[in-house]
Amino acid sequence: MHSLDHQVLSVLQNWVENNIQAWFCTIVRTHGSSPRPAGSLMACNQSGQVVGSLSGGCVEDDLLEKLQSGWFSRYPQLIEYGLSAEENARLGLPCGGYMTVLVEQMGHSDLKDLVKINTALGNRKCIERSLDLISGQRHLMPTEYFKPIAFNEHRFVQVYGPGYTLLLVGAGQIAGCLVQMANMMDYRVLVTDPRADKLDDFKNHILAPSSDCECINQMPDDVVREYANDPFSIVITLTHDPRIDDMALMEALAQDNFYVGSLGSVRTTENRIERLRQLQLEEAQIARLHAPVGLAIGSKTAPEIAVAILAELTQMRRAQEKVSPNRY
Numbered sequence: 001m002h003s004l005d006h007q008v009l010s011v012l013q014n015w016v017e018n019n020i021q022a023w024f025c026t027i028v029r030t031h032g033s034s035p036r037p038a039g040s041l042m043a044c045n046q047s048g049q050v051v052g053s054l055s056g057g058c059v060e061d062d063l064l065e066k067l068q069s070g071w072f073s074r075y076p077q078l079i080e081y082g083l084s085a086e087e088n089a090r091l092g093l094p095c096g097g098y099m100t101v102l103v104e105q106m107g108h109s110d111l112k113d114l115v116k117i118n119t120a121l122g123n124r125k126c127i128e129r130s131l132d133l134i135s136g137q138r139h140l141m142p143t144e145y146f147k148p149i150a151f152n153e154h155r156f157v158q159v160y161g162p163g164y165t166l167l168l169v170g171a172g173q174i175a176g177c178l179v180q181m182a183n184m185m186d187y188r189v190l191v192t193d194p195r196a197d198k199l200d201d202f203k204n205h206i207l208a209p210s211s212d213c214e215c216i217n218q219m220p221d222d223v224v225r226e227y228a229n230d231p232f233s234i235v236i237t238l239t240h241d242p243r244i245d246d247m248a249l250m251e252a253l254a255q256d257n258f259y260v261g262s263l264g265s266v267r268t269t270e271n272r273i274e275r276l277r278q279l280q281l282e283e284a285q286i287a288r289l290h291a292p293v294g295l296a297i298g299s300k301t302a303p304e305i306a307v308a309i310l311a312e313l314t315q316m317r318r319a320q321e322k323v324s325p326n327r328y
């Protein structure tokens with residue numbers, strides 16, 4: 001199950017392989033309100049086919065018209081949208097917001113790089129692509145972790161691949177739904193459970209054939225320590241078994257990760273917090289816990305709970321993007 005970025009890059013590779021004139025467009029900078037975040041991708045070709053999105057509206061149409069008419073004199077080139085209230089109204093952009101779009105013409109000389117990128121994405125690996133905006137030279141290198149885009153007047157760097165590691169503690173129906181949805185949202189998903197029988201049942205009967213995750217049969221605190229200890233890591237406990245969940249939470253709340261959440265009712269959460277206090281976690285660490293996990297949307301079923309969890313993560317990620325720079 002591919003992420004949107006992988007879909008864009010796969011289609012772009014197909015066009016290049018078939019000698020179809022194509023362009024690769026990336027939002028490299030935003031200011032104020034923007035329909036899409038920096039790093040969003042779109043590809044289009046001479047026939048008017050478009051995959052991906054920059055605004056979900058008229059920006060794509062305007063850019064495609066410019067490309068088809070030969071408006072650009074060179075590549076790579078930057079174009080800004082939303083520099084006036086009139087243009088914002090015409091393009092359907094939020095008032096006061098603007099975006100800078102990088103446009104690259106892609107040809108057969110780019111095919112090797114596209115194959116490498118898509119191979120990495122197919123293997124759920126990260127790969128870094130840098131572009132010299134003056135010379136047009138491009139360079140690829142493997143990288144272990146995702147990082148935000150970097151952009152200035154001379155250079156643009158973007159990492160393609162899973163943006164966040166989502167570690168799910170507890171192999172069950174909710175984990176199965178989360179894996180499916182999180183794959184589409186470009187998370188690297190890990191499922192851990194110290195109960196071998198539960199993990200085997202998850203792999204054989206719950207995990208959808210199209211889903212992509214790594215299943216780890218180890219003690220949860222060890223897995224957190226090894227795989228979910230950086231600012232792009234998320235830990236969510238799902239078992240309702242304090243002997244499993246609390247081990248993961250003790251380690252996760254002490255790490256420098258992005259988010260720690262735990263499934264359970266308000267009463268279950270109160271009991272969990274009291275246990276964490278008895279385990280001598282600091283109040284500041286306990287305060288990092290998101291519990292009950294997910295947005296309060298009245299979710300009951302496993303798919304609804306998965307939606308609520310991913311909605312909360314999306315909300316927090318977007319808030320983080322507003323305060324994170326996207327340039328050197």
